[in-house]
Amino acid sequence: MEADLSGFNIDAPRWDQCTFLGRVKHFFNVTDPRTVLVPEWELDWAKVMVEKSRMGTVPPGTRVEQLLYAKKLYDSAFHPDTGDKMNVIGRMSFQVPGGMIITGFMLQFYRTIPAVIFWQWVNQSFNALVNYTNRNAASPTSVRQMAVSYVTATTAAVATAVGMNTLTKRAPPLVGRWVPFAAVAAANCVNIPMMRQQELIQGICVKDRNHNEIGHSRRAAAIGITQVVISRITMAAPGMILLPVVMERLEKLRCMKRIRVLHAPLQVLLSGCFLIFMVPVACGLFPQKCELPVSYLEPELQDTIKAKYGEPVPYVYFNKGL
Incomplete structure (x- = not known):
């Protein structure tokens, strides 16, 4: 039947x-x-x-x-705005396999400056591709803007990691293990706004409840991008904060001292265990379709809404992206 x-x-x-x-x-x-x-x-x-x-x-x-x-x-x-097929590495479904490898190696190789620079560069290259793939397609980003974003975020991550590594040389070993997370958080605060700066400059498309376009709002873009930054940091936080504590204790065991070659694969595996739960949890922190009171919008856009509808419109809606 x-x-x-x-x-x-x-x-x-x-x-x-x-x-x-x-x-x-x-x-x-x-x-x-x-x-x-x-x-x-x-x-x-x-x-x-x-x-x-x-x-x-x-x-x-x-x-x-x-x-x-x-x-x-x-x-x-497929991209929710354009319907185009996204590149595999930039898809959110690739966050677990891609993120677990990069996170595991960042947490393992944090002691030497060359290793820190290399893995922060790899991570920011990955993040830049993810941010570009999941951008709001209504606000196109030029090649120059992408290049500036990539270089700026990578520089911020490397500078944070190298600087904190230098400052924490005399600190307890566990503090040094948390340096990669500080670098990742700092870079996310730079990478995402820079990659999506066009939305901050020109505004993001806002619609009424019937999906009719009303205009573009920079304030809505700022709110949406802030939520994305918080989500990405939350996605990385549990694994990069708790896993160093676990590894610090495990590496003191006699059996672990005999199998040092397996420390990196173990960190990769454990990172994947964290990410398989944290990716959907972090993505679900805020609604994809955001509801924003009209009173939060720019005054000129509020006037446009009043003139267009002739009656109070309490909320507008926009897609913040991932």
């Missing part, structure tokens, strides 16, 4: 996006690292199925489960 798909809306969220738990469930689904291994032809099939579902031309015999799976693949691999 075929399922009745007449009332099925493929763009309707499966879980309540107004609640933190609902958003976490959504991102557990979307950031599933297994989707990175899905072949290109299957991703293309998912896009076709999503588009057909939107037009109401789903092939006979299609089940709801198939459409939900197609939507999962579509959300994990």
Whole structure:
């Protein structure tokens, strides 16, 4: 017996996006690292199925489960604004495999200056690609802006790491292990705003509840980007703060002293254990579709809204990106 798909809306969220738990469930689904291994032809099939579902031309015999799976693949691999396929490394579903390798090695090789510089450079290259891939596509970023963002964030991360390494040489060993997190947090505060500076300059598109474009707001962009920065730092914090404590104790064990070659792989594995939970949790901290009181907007945009609608409009909405 075929399922009745007449009332099925493929763009309707499966879980309540107004609640933190609902958003976490959504991102557990979307950031599933297994989707990175899905072949290109299957991703293309998912896009076709999503588009057909939107037009109401789903092939006979299609089940709801198939459409939900197609939507999962579509959300994990295609940009929400443009519908274009994103590069694999920049997808949020690649945060676990990519992040665990980089984080594990940053935490392992933190003692020498060359190692610190190299792994901070690798991390910021990865972050720059992720930030560009998940940007708000309505605000294009030039090659020059991307280059400036990349160089600035990398310099900030390296300077923070090298400077704090120098200052903490006489501090307890555990303090030195926390230096990579300080560098990552500092770089995120630079990398994300710089990569998305066009949104801060020109404003981000805000819409009414019926998805009609109202205008562009710089204040909305600042709020959205701030939330993204907080999410990224939260994503890294548990692993980069707690894992050094764990490794500090483990490395004192006699058996661990005999297998030093396995310390780095162990840190990579443990980093992955943290990230597999923290990626969806951090992405779900704030709603993707942000609701902002009109009173927070620029005065000229408030006047435009009053003139256009002729009645009080309490909220506007915008997509903050990831």
